[in-house]
Amino acid sequence: MSTSPERLEALAAELRALLGERGVSVELAAREKASVDGSRLSPVISQQLPLGLADLVAYPTSADEISAVVGAAVRHGVPITPRGKGTGNYGQAIPFDGGLVLDMTKARAVISVDDGVLTAEAGATMVSLEQAAAKTGQQILMYPSTAQSTIGGFLSGGSGGTGSIKHGSNHQGFVVALDVVHAVPDAALVHVEGDEAQTYVHNYGTAGIIARATIALEPLQPWRGFYASFDAFDGLLPLIRAFGALDPAPRLVSGDLATLAEALPTDPAIPAGRASLRAILDASTVDRARELVEAAGGRVEDVREGPQVAMKLSMISYNHPIEWLQKAYPDTYFHVEVQGDALIDRIDEVHGVYPGGMLHIETSQGRPIGMLAGRYTSAEDVYAGFDRLTALGVGYHNPHQWYVDFEPDRTRALAATTDPAGLLNPGKLVTPPLSTGAKVS
Incomplete structure (x- = not known):
């Protein structure tokens, strides 16, 4: 689907008022940069590029601004593709339907480090979390091989990495709590904990966008x-x-x-x-x-x-x-x-x-x-x-595809209430033939 120029212009104006002139861009270079990831790692996907181009890019600097941007986009009926560092390799952060790319790398504050837990905004890098934990004699349970990726990106699109020998995947005790944003006109931070928080992990933001995360820590090892x-x-x-x-x-x-x-x-x-x-x-x-x-x-x-x-x-x-x-x-x-x-x-x-x-x-x-x-x-x-x-x-x-394949039925059921208009990362919550990973649009 495509969004009318009038809706896009109205959203851009509202976002400028919210984030300032530098908080939103419609420049082609910025849109192109925000519309690619590492999917050239897959020759299967490479042959299908380009898969989409953002119409505008927003750069919120806090979890609260993330929710405000999502609410504005929903009110204008504009699709929203969440993005961290763009280190994913298979197209999950490409805006298939154009619209708004929500670049969360500026919302990178480490909020707190306590005994056994750390809380940070979605754009904080895994390296920064490891460093913050180390200052208190602790370590995060795991981090992806691309350690400069963001916590929001790792939870939304990753699964495991360094530390998985002991701790498995990032939905197995890594997440303590999340503040997520649903695609509704009056979007706000929704706090979820425990099993409820796990339903937002590894679904590419198709049922809610992770704006802030609390993860588990353990004692630092030599x-x-x-x-x-x-x-x-x-x-x-x-x-x-x-x-x-x-x-x-x-x-x-x-x-x-x-x-x-x-x-x-x-x-x-x-x-x-x-x-x-x-x-x-x-x-x-x-x-x-x-x-x-x-x-x-x-x-x-x-x-x-x-x-x-x-x-x-x-x-x-x-x-x-x-x-x-x-x-x-x-x-x-x-x-x-x-x-x-x-x-x-x-x-x-x-x-x-x-x-x-x-x-x-x-x-x-x-x-x-x-x-x-x-x-x-x-x-x-x-x-x-x-x-x-x-x-x-x-x-x-099969890594040569971009659709949600971890608990897809659960994610669809959740998205029915958290994204009723289907605006969150369109094109990723589908069921293509598993044997081919064929392109689905």
Whole structure:
């Protein structure tokens, strides 16, 4: 659907009165910047770009201003696409129907840090939350591999990351409470806690926009960056399970073929020509990890200390290795999210699912998980691999799509009351064929 110029002009005028001249933009450069995310990571989606262009962009600076902007847009009948840093990779923050992009990166205050909990506005980055917690001797339970993403974006579009070995996904005890905004003319902050708060997690803002979040904290641990290498990928695979079972649990464990070392910036701890095992370990487990590596025929390359070390390791975990491969070998790779014991026990067959198959492996709550990369030929060939993965006992998730696929029925039921006019992030709360992830408009 498209919005009439008259409605857009009226909304822009109201937003200028609310936010000031610099709080709203209709300039093409600003609209284009606010209408893209990292979806070029997916060659399937890349072939369909551009998918939408904002008509105007608003930059609220607080949770209260977020609710005021949403209410104004609803009164003028203008679609609203919420946006954080735009670090999502699959189009969930692209304004398919134009309208208003709600850029929340300026609403970034850390409101409070108390014993076991932290409250911040939606635009606060995960790095800033980790730093604020550390000043009080605490740490956040997890953060995504793109640590500069916002808490609102992580809760709306992310799932897990560094810390998921122990804590799982961000809907499993991470969120204590939320202040959300519904798409109604008199929009205001709605406070939800516990199970009710979880219904707003990972639905891309289609049933309510997260304006402020209270998340759980735990005592700060002495983390170490641990680097090891092996002659071959097979050598490190058994250690994925062994490292995941260390106590206290690691914050991250990642393993890759030697191909990744050739794509990364030069680092003596990730030597060329060797498979790489990297981990963020509690200092008390480093000696045991060293024993495990040496017993498996590997060698420890380095043990590093400091928060920047952990952040750097996070940036080469989860789907980030695919980004590095794509930078080194443009127009070559795609990936599929995978999980299951077959990633270790049947690795040669897993690699054979796609031409040039390469597994980036992690662990989460005792399960091997990862990103299976392959050389891209066509979307049809990507989808054809799903049945082959299933036959191997590998669970998969298709990342080459932008619709809500976590509790979609629950989200639709919620949105029926929180977004009666269907203005929140249109095009994302749909049910396309799961086998293809076909474009839906």
